[in-house]
Amino acid sequence: MVEHPPLTRIAADAEPTAMPAASGAPVVVGVDGSELDKSLIRMAAREAALHHRPLRIVHTFNWTPDPTEPIPTEVLRDPAAEVLDRAVAIGRRADPVVEVTATLLEGPPVTVLLRESGAAALLVIGDGGLGRCTCVPVDATALMIAARAGCSVLVARDTVPPPGPIVVGVDGSPSSGLALDYAFDAARRRGRDLVVIRAWDPAEQPALSDAQAVGxxxxxxxxxxxxxxxxxxxxxxxxxxPADMVVAVAADAELVVASARGDRPWRGMLGGVSQALLYHCTTPVLIVREPHELYVQV
Structure with a gap:
């Protein structure tokens, strides 16, 4: 585990803020009892501390009755309750100042977490091994949640990354402006440098030099x-x-930020850069969208 330096706490009324959800909206993290839970909860507690929000830990309980072999409900619920107990202990150790609550909810994980996203300031989930896939699983849980959530989604990896720069990819669209605001805010709260990257096609602007494009x-x-x-x-x-460039630059980052749909939102609920980051980047990825802009039930 990588130890982060102490957080620089921002006053609760400090402006600006890039998480303008309803007052008191929590940072929600979904856990499943795997080893990834530790990194997930630590990252979620860190976000909650940085933004002065409570932390809500959610574990799903998908019970289906079996008439041929009835199993007492408590036999199924007890292990799930133990997962939550361990998760709460990790969250409280991660930051004793953060208010931590936990709930056990019945239903499929994707459905439950999407429902939670409707009232969350931020949803934190694991990547389910997505960053190590050589294939492209379009039905991956992390992908479905990131595409449909009603708030921004932080997709964590197996380990908490070491301190490093914040990276954001921009394309001039309004949604990338929102990602830029989130990235600046994240860099400020963490005390990190920010790298802002944009792809440039000389064929579209042949009279523009490299220096002018940077300018x-x-x-x-x-x-x-x-x-x-x-x-x-x-x-x-x-x-x-653009996707290749952001993935390459993000390799040494602490966090990479991207808008959900970029400059061509009609092509899908996730843009090409955000999808590439989820599939090919080992750094935690923050997929940014307007609070409660989207919530698609599945």
């Missing part, structure tokens, strides 16, 4: 520099596929 991006992020004066932000412009 344009630098000018675009200037309003956020004024809003977050303590954040050191480095603009990077590269020629190539």
């Amino acid at each position: 344009q991006l630098d000018a675009e992020i200037e309003p956020w520099r004024h809003r977050y004066p303590g954040v050191a932000a480095e603009p990077r412009v590269r020629v190539g596929d």
Whole structure:
């Protein structure tokens, strides 16, 4: 486990904030009793502490009656309750200041967590091994939740990453502006540097030099520099596929931020960059969307 340096706590009324959900909305984390739970809960507790929000731990209990071999409900519920007890203990050790609650809910995990996302400030889930897949499982739990949730989703990996820069990919769309705001806020709260990366196609702007392309991006992020004066932000412009570039730069990051759907939202609930990060990046990924913008029941 990587130990993070002490958090720099921001005053509860400090502005700006990139998590503008309803007052008191919790950071929700879904646990399943696996080893990944430890990293998940620590990351969720960290987010709750950074944003002065309560932490809500959820474990699902999908009970289906079997008439041929009746099993007492408590036999099935007791192991699930033990998972929650362990999770609460981890959460309280991770940050004693954070208010931690837990609940056991019946239903399929995707359905339950999507329902929880409707009232959450942030949903934290594990990747289910998605980042190590050589195939593309379109029905992966993490993918379905990230695509349909009613709040931003932080997809954690097997381990908590070491301290490093925050990385965000932008394309000039309104949704990438929201991701940029989240990324600046995340860098401020953690005391980290920020890398802002954009793909550039010389064929579309043949008269533009490399230096001019960087200058344009630098000018675009200037309003956020004024809003977050303590954040050191480095603009990077590269020629190539946007998804490949963000995945490569994010390899040494503490967190990578991407908007849910980018500049072509009509093509699906998750854009190409956010999908590539979920499949091919080993860094935790924060998929950003407007609070309660989307909640699709499955």
